[in-house]
Amino acid sequence: xxxxxxxxxxxxxxxxxxxxxxxxxxxxxxxxxxxxxxxxxxxxxxxxxxxxxxxxxxxxxxxxxxxxxxxxxxxxxxxxxxxxxxxxxxxxxxxxxxxxxxxxxxxxxxxxxxxxxxxxxxxxxxxxxxxxxxxxxxxxxxxxxxxxxxxxxxxxxxxxxxxxxxxxxxxxxxxxxxxxxxxxxxxxxxxxxxxxxxxxxxxxxxxxxxxxxxxxxxxxxxxxxxxxxxxxxxxxxxxxxxxxxxxxxxxxxxxxxxxxxxxxxxxxxxxxxxxxxxxxxxxxxxxxxxxxxxxxxxxxxxxxxxxxxxxxxxxxxxxxxxxxxxxxxxxxxxxxxxxxxxxxxxxxxxxxxxxxxxxxxxxxxxxxxxxxxxxxxxxxxxxxxxxxxxxxxxxxxxxxxxx
Numbered sequence: 327x328x329x330x331x332x333x334x335x336x337x338x339x340x341x342x343x344x345x346x347x348x349x350x351x352x353x354x355x356x357x358x359x360x361x362x363x364x365x366x367x368x369x370x371x372x373x374x375x376x377x378x379x380x381x382x383x384x385x386x387x388x389x390x391x392x393x394x395x396x397x398x399x400x401x402x403x404x405x406x407x408x409x410x411x412x413x414x415x416x417x418x419x420x421x422x423x424x425x426x427x428x429x430x431x432x433x434x435x436x437x438x439x440x441x442x443x444x445x446x447x448x449x450x451x452x453x454x455x456x457x458x459x460x461x462x463x464x465x466x467x468x469x470x471x472x473x474x475x476x477x478x479x480x481x482x483x484x485x486x487x488x489x490x491x492x493x494x495x496x497x498x499x500x501x502x503x504x505x506x507x508x509x510x511x512x513x514x515x516x517x518x519x520x521x522x523x524x525x526x527x528x529x530x531x532x533x534x535x536x537x538x539x540x541x542x543x544x545x546x547x548x549x550x551x552x553x554x555x556x557x558x559x560x561x562x563x564x565x566x567x568x569x570x571x572x573x574x575x576x577x578x579x580x581x582x583x584x585x586x587x588x589x590x591x592x593x594x595x596x597x598x599x600x601x602x603x604x605x606x607x608x609x610x611x612x613x614x615x616x617x618x619x620x621x622x623x624x625x626x627x628x629x630x631x632x633x634x635x636x637x638x639x640x641x642x643x644x645x646x647x648x649x650x651x652x653x654x655x656x657x658x659x660x661x662x663x664x665x666x667x668x669x670x671x672x673x674x675x676x677x678x679x680x681x682x683x684x685x686x687x688x689x690x691x692x693x694x695x696x697x698x699x700x701x702x703x704x705x706x707x708x709x710x711x712x713x714x715x716x717x718x719x720x721x722x723x724x725x726x727x728x729x
Contacts, residue, residue, distance in 0.1 A: 330413045330722070331715045332478075335549050337708035342548075349701040356694020359687040360435040372684045377657045381650075381684035382436040385692030388533060388649050389429030389699065390463075390504055391526060394497040395534020395568075397422040397470065399561075401497075404473075404490025410557060413714040413722055414542070415486075419474045419493070420712050421538055421703060426466060428699035432692055455507050462500040469493050478711070501527045508652065515592040516656030521582065525575040529645065532568035536641040539565065541703060543635055545713060554719035562634050566623035569641055572648075573616045592659045595679070596651065603655040606647045615644010654682055 335342075363371055373380040400418035403411035434440050447464075450457045473489040476482040505526030508517040539561050546553040580597065583589035596607055622628055622637035658680045707713055714722070 332416065332711035332713060333715050334709060334711050335545070335707050335713065337704075342704070342708075346701060346704060349697040349704070352697035353694050353701065355690050356435075356697065359690035359694070363436075363687050363691075370685060371688050372682050373688075374680075374682075376680035377654060377682045379653050379657060380436075380682065381654075381688035382432050382691050384646060384650050384653055385695050386429045386433040386436070387504065387653060388646055389425050389432070389695055391501060391530045391649075392533040392537050392645070393422045393425035393429060393466075393530075394501040394504075394527075395530035395532065396425055396538050397493060397497050398531055398534060399538055400473070400477075401490060401494040404487050405494045410560065410722055413717060414557070415490075416474065416477050416712045417542065417545075417707075418538060419470050419477070420706055421541055421699075422497075422534070423467065423470055423474075424699045424702040424706070425534070425537065426463065427702060428695040428697075430463060431698055432695035435691060436688075455503065455510050459500075459503045459507070462496070462503050465496055466493075466500050469496050497530075498527060501530045508656070514656050514659075515589055515662055516596065516652070516659050519579060519583065521575065521579050525572075525579060528568065528571045528575050529648070532565065532572050532641060533645040535561065535565045535568060536638040536645070539638045540635060540642075541700075543631065545707065546717065549713070551713065552716045552718040552721075554717050554722065556719045556723035557717050558631070558634075562623055562628060565638065565641065566620055569616055569619050569623075573612070573620075576612070576616075576648075588662075592656075595659050596655055600655065600658070603651055603658060607651045607655070610647025611644050611651060614640050615647055619644070658682060 371380060397418055399411055400415035400422075402408045403415050434443055437443065446457070446460055450460070452458070469489070470493050473486070473493045476486040476489045502523045505523040508514075509520055509522035511517040542561075543553065545551075580593060583593050596603060598604060600607075619637040619640050622633050622640075627633040628637075660679060716722075
């Protein structure tokens with residue numbers, strides 16, 4: 327492998343400033359959405375006393391989970407010594423921080439009282455998984471920031487493996503914490519499962535790599551840099567493995583629940599008679615987000631970069647569908663207040679299936695988190711050298727042979 331030269335993008339074209347203007351406008355609309363919900367109260371959103379985590383939480387959880395997975399490319403190089411991935415380490419770490427920032431921004435602005443975050447950051451209830459996650463998020467910013475420093479500062483390069491290993495372990499813990507939020511909630515039949523933690527880790531690998539591939543392809547296409555087949559095909563095949571792993575964990579999760587009689591009700595709701603939630607699960611998460619991308623990646627269609635990009639987009643959309651099913655579908659199923667007893671429905675929603683329709687304000691806030699992520703990447707790659715000048719096969723593939 328030749329010596330890799332990193333440069334920043336010029337960022338002087340009309341297209342670059344138009345991109346920032348569009349992303350800025352989206353963030354402005356998100357700010358309006360936040361202010362409107364803050365001023366009038368959350369009653370104008372689709373959330374209610376039964377479904378208290380709405381669409382903003384779907385966006386936030388997806389971005390936070392994807393942040394962990396986006397770091398996977400850097401980890402493969404630093405921790406596992408795969409040299410072909412080393413040139414991608416800087417961008418991988420940058421994207422992970424940008425995704426986490428976007429997710430936490432959505433989460434913070436949906437609190438209703440964002441100023442209460444100061445309380446959450448200064449007073450900890452260590453019996454709460456939410457308190458643990460505050461520590462994990464802050465630690466992620468610190469450790470990955472140090473990791474980027476060791477990669478970009480030549481005299482610190484000797485510490486990159488140590489920093490990368492620390493970041494790798496921390497992100498596994500972070501995603502375990504995010505999955506455990508649901509795994510520890512025994513009151514909800516749709517959540518209560520230990521497999522949630524490892525399933526979220528595998529989901530992070532899939533979502534994060536899909537986002538990374540799209541960002542990488544866009545940056546190299548728009549800046550006229552070479553992206554060789556060696557790197558691209560490895561990322562594509564790796565994404566296919568992660569997508570298949572998500573489907574496997576979904577199968578294991580639902581088969582395990584079907585084995586337990588207490589979960590038959592919620593499984594029937596999600597898999598068969600849950601209406602829109604069943605459709606989103608099967609069509610969105612399983613078919614479009616799993617089976618179709620696998621078909622693209624491991625068939626002749628995988629030779630087309632346009633089709634691979636389409637597959638990555640479907641993985642992301644399927645990821646949103648899966649998180650929607652987990653977060654909102656799990657709340658739509660009624661609480662088991664008296665296990666083993668038949669509860670008559672009343673005006674207090676006892677035993678009733680809950681409905682939810684996201685409002686425009688929730689969608690605006692969530693999309694604003696995505697815009698913040700992309701704007702942060704676009705700005706950072708302009709002011710600092712995160713991108714290799716070339717990822718052509720001759721420059722990064724140690725097994726490349728010149729004809």
